[in-house]
């Protein structure tokens with residue numbers, strides 16, 4: 001069998017909850033190319049599933065618990081990674097959360113605590129991960145996050161997450177500027193809607209799926225495997241000059257003016 005182009009590389013993947021998670025599609029794509037993976041899962045409830053998924057990767061990996069809202073858990077996670085894999089090459093942040101209270105209300109009704117939690121888990125966690133990953137990324141590499149077009153154009157009912165994703169995309173640009181001299185590239189993938197656990201929390205999500213399928217120039221929804229393939233491309237030689245970008249994987253939906 002030919003060696004994959006990620007043979008000898010280590011990847012950290014945050015955000016695998018189940019087989020529908022976009023992080024799972026990316027984990028599989030990176031693992032198929034030979035990367036050694038560590039999955040960071042949210043908490044005890046997901047442990048068994050995450051460990052089983054890690055073992056089932058094309059190149060079996062491991063899973064470590066890590067609530068990205070807790071500095072102590074992030075520190076423990078990275079200390080454990082550093083013991084086993086002193087160099088990290090790829091990091092995926094595929095994590096977002098907003099309390100139901102916030103998602104169910106218009107932006108002008110969102111309470112301070114709900115705003116802070118939404119931005120903490122959906123935005124700050126990317127910075128918190130970048131801070132701990134950069135000393136381990138001694139041969140450069142890729143920090144990748146996932147965003148959605150509701151950051152840029154108003155998407156009814158996405159409100160609080162739209163503002164969080166806008167901050168996340170700005171963070172991608174600032175991190176790309178800061179970390180570029182170390183050879184670390186920072187990008188976001190922006191897929192169209194995919195039926196996952198997090199997506200089902202967005203009010204009116206089923207209508208969003210239908211609308212995208214009907215209106216996108218390619219008249220199709222993005223498949224998780226296509227998100228995985230795009231992440232593999234970004235991790236490859238082909239992605240080596242790409243940084244600070246938000247890359248749409250949406251069948252062309254984002255080019256439409258009406």
Ligand SMILES: NC(=O)c1ccc[n+]([C@@H]2O[C@H](COP(=O)([O-])OP(=O)(O)OC[C@H]3O[C@@H](n4cnc5c(N)ncnc54)[C@H](O)[C@@H]3O)[C@@H](O)[C@H]2O)c1
Nearest residue numbers: 015016017021022067068095096146193194196197198199
């Ligand atoms: N599904 C879509 O339509 C879609 C489209 C564009 C972007 N995205 C983005 O993709 C990313 C992944 O979402 P998904 O659709 O795969 O859903 P998902 O529910 O499978 O993934 C969300 C992940 O976030 C994790 N998470 C939430 N709070 C956490 C915490 N405190 N600590 C650690 N992990 C935590 C969950 O455990 C889960 O693994 C999100 O950033 C989402 O906004 C999704």
